[in-house]
Amino acid sequence: xxxxxxxxxxxxxxxxxxxxxxxxxxxxxxxxxxxxxxxxxxxxxxxxxxxxxxxxxxxxxxxxxxxxxxxxxxxxxxxxxxxxxxxxxxxxxxxxxxxxxxxxxxxxxxxx
Amino acid sequence: xxxxxxxxxxxxxxxxxxxxxxxxxxxxxxxxxxxxxxxxxxxxxxxxxxxxxxxxxxxxxxxxxxxxxxxxxxxxxxxxxxxxxxxxxxxxxxxxxxxxxxxxxxxxxxxxxx
Numbered sequence: 001x002x003x004x005x006x007x008x009x010x011x012x013x014x015x016x017x018x019x020x021x022x023x024x025x026x027x028x029x030x031x032x033x034x035x036x037x038x039x040x041x042x043x044x045x046x047x048x049x050x051x052x053x054x055x056x057x058x059x060x061x062x063x064x065x066x067x068x069x070x071x072x073x074x075x076x077x078x079x080x081x082x083x084x085x086x087x088x089x090x091x092x093x094x095x096x097x098x099x100x101x102x103x104x105x106x107x108x109x110x111x112x
Numbered sequence: 113x114x115x116x117x118x119x120x121x122x123x124x125x126x127x128x129x130x131x132x133x134x135x136x137x138x139x140x141x142x143x144x145x146x147x148x149x150x151x152x153x154x155x156x157x158x159x160x161x162x163x164x165x166x167x168x169x170x171x172x173x174x175x176x177x178x179x180x181x182x183x184x185x186x187x188x189x190x191x192x193x194x195x196x197x198x199x200x201x202x203x204x205x206x207x208x209x210x211x212x213x214x215x216x217x218x219x220x221x222x223x224x225x226x
Contacts (some may be wrong), residue, residue: 031212042218043156043202050212090155098144098163098208103155 002026006091006104013081013111021076021107023091031094032074033101036060036087043090049074050097081111114139116205118217126225131175131190133220135203138184145186146204147177150219156202162186173197198224 007022025032033048045058049068063085065077074093078085088108092101119134137143147159160171167179173196177188186203203217 033212033214035216043216048212056212092156096208097211097213098206100144100146100158100161101156101214103148103157105155 004091004093004102004104006089006107008107009105010108011110013078013109015081015083015111017081019078019081021078021089021091021109023074023076023104024072025074025093025102026072027093027095027102028071029093029095029102030071031097031101032068033058033092034064034066034074034076035090035092036085037090037106038087046076046089078109083111085109086111114141114143114205114207114213114215116203116215116217118201118203118220120220121218122221122223124223124225125193127195128192131188131193131197131222133188133201133203133222135186135188135217136184137186137203137205139205139207141207144206144208145177145179146206147171147175147186147188148202148204149199150202151199159188159201193222193224195224195226198222 004025030051034046035043044060047066049055052071090106091104094101115138117136145162148156150156160169162169162179170176175190200219207213
């Protein structure tokens with residue numbers, strides 16, 4: 001049972017490049033979410049999904065897109081990377097919002 | 113609207129002494145409450161959760177938390193700190209009224225001195 005798998009673990013992008021952060025879970029969880037973590041700012045919600053085909057914006061959605069075509073996968077797309085998107089990104093999943101979340105190990109992204 | 117406040121951004125204790133990390137919440141409903149731990153350069157791990165059963169909740173690694181509705185608090189405690197407890201701890205509230213209602217606190221960094 002792998003839990004929540006995030007790839008890649010590290011990435012360096014140039015300003016203006018696009019990329020997709022992958023997130024997959026094998027627990028048949030309906031709820032999935034993406035957070036970014038920056039020093040002194042805690043965890044900020046980017047986008048979330050309450051089931052396949054359903055996504056919504058969180059606190060800091062600008063510059064990011066998501067889709068949820070399957071229950072297992074919830075990729076996060078950076079459309080045109082900016083230095084302000086340098087951060088650690090975490091994906092999480094849960095059976096329901098009140099069950100507690102399982103987190104991936106994170107992707108450390110640097111935009112130069 | 114719900115909210116969660118972690119009252120200390122940093123807590124420092126000596127090894128072998130008690131740990132207290134404070135969390136207050138606000139919710140119009142009967143919320144579920146959680147504590148997560150994040151060790152350096154790692155993901156978050158669920159420590160314990162309260163979901164309207166016993167008000168004293170026991171978690172992993174000797175941690176426990178007590179839900180006090182009258183004080184709207186959910187403080188995390190451990191009788192004796194270990195060096196391996198040094199990490200960041202997040203208090204989380206979820207109203208459970210449907211949809212996505214999970215709110216994270218800002219975190220408390222725990223330092224453990226030898």
